[in-house]
Amino acid sequence: MEEIMVSICCATYNHEKYLRKALDGIFMQKVNFAYEVIIGEDHSTDNSAKIIQEYEKKFASVIKAYYREKNWGPGKNFRDIFSKARGKYVIVLETDDYWIDENKLQKQVDILENNNEVIAVAHNTIIVGKNGEKLSVDYPECKNSKYTFEDFENSILPGQNTTIMYRNIYKDKQINTSFLFEKSKGPGDRKKIFVLLSYGEIWCIQEKMSAYRYVNSEGSSYSATYRPTALDWCNYYQSFIKYAYEIKNEDGEKCAESIFFINSVAALFKHEYSKKQFYLQWKRLHFKKHCLYKLIKFVVENKVRKKQNHTI
Template sequence: MPTPLLSVCLITYNHEKYIRQAIEGVLMQKVNFDWELIIADDFSTDGTRAILQEYQQQHPNHIRLILQEKNVGAAQNWFDLMKTPTSKYIAYFEGDDHWIDDCKLQKQVDFLEQNPTFTLCHSDVQVVDIAGKSIENHPLKYWNAKHPILDYRFAIFTPIAFSCTSVFSNVVSFDKLSKNVKAGDWMLWILLTLKGNAQYFDQKFSAYRIGSGVSDSSVWHKDFHYRVLFLLQQMSIKNSFSKNKWLLKGSVYFMLFQWSKITRIRKFIYLADQIKYIG
């Protein structure tokens, strides 16, 4: 079987209520290129795995499964999934989200093929609750609408994209990423925008579900120090930043200031000490 142009990477754990909708959103895509769907299940204890196996049997030429033999945790499951594709492009999302535009992949792949200086494209989202009911727009919508083209200078301040809307070039070595960083999509956006620009589509390609698991805000705040350390370590080895240390330092101090509002001052001092990574 030839290497597909794009791999859809879907991560899941106990998403029995939503996983069919997630998979159907992929299967409905209208594309003119070869693709595959790789699904990593972290040893679900509900009916998720049975549903995955059902779809894999129905679509053996398109669906591959990574079935963990025990619960390895979200971070390890994510790394096992993301280092699997050998395709030129990757689309990534989680099992409680789904796609609502049947031309999503075609639009995004067409853009990346025509614009080789871009490594990531993403879009607006339809935010829904656990019942699938639409709710208010996410604040990122207004930021991205004003800044449709972003680079690393924006990515170090904000995660910039919803993972369920993303398609990106397969240019990141996932084996080298720190597994201490829980919010893997944030560090992924940083590394992608170090290699090219990010393009925002002011269209709703996907539905992003809130309330079905660990809240995003708790994850972002809890592991902020890991993300800052990751940023410092990654940027310190990039020669391209030798002339922009003032930008990097300012960005890090900004993040430390934000984080200090929700944590203990001793951790702030500890993190500030890590500035030595960038001189």
């Protein structure tokens, strides 16, 4: 059996309007390795299943499609897809997004194959609207060659979810992935980035090789389905602190504590935390000086940003 180099994981729900664009972006790739496309069709109410079946006939040796008999939701759907991934490397393609560079996969694989210390490779993206129109906004992506915990603290991501190729951590018994599948109110891509950063280096290619479709009114994406409160963010980042502590990653714990603390201050001022709750959470933190420094930095930067916006 031919070795699968890359597993392309697609969870789709009601993406009839976007599916062809996403799948065509996969099959235009020029590569020198074998890959598989694993699709979890989550009982869509539109014609998504019919479109996938069409591509499945055309690319029968590559596509492995699973049609859910009832709607599982993105979390369960992705868990099942990841469990089936045979590739040495994994990349997610949410099917309202698409790839725009035919050499994207090859470039990422070449880096991972030649640099053992690198666990993941991301790149830049363009942002498009519902109908594919390019939006004049930038994604909060890393602009350096290497991504760090400091970037994570500053709400910078290595790249949008569809841009990140990573080693198949689901098959690596030395990597604790249980954190990824714990139920939590918050974006799964940040959890994945945190895990990857905890176990290796993340490199960033400064090229725009994909399109992120920003649609916050339909589909199953995080931006379309959830509006978190400050308290939700607190609970979310508490799980990051716990995970970093469990795997004994001090940099990760420091990073997670600072983000948690900023959100806990917000929760206090919004009366989502009582003073007693806030104090008890503060007592549990291990890196209090770092948390205070990050809070002051956050407040100052926000004041500067608001002043600049006011003068434009």
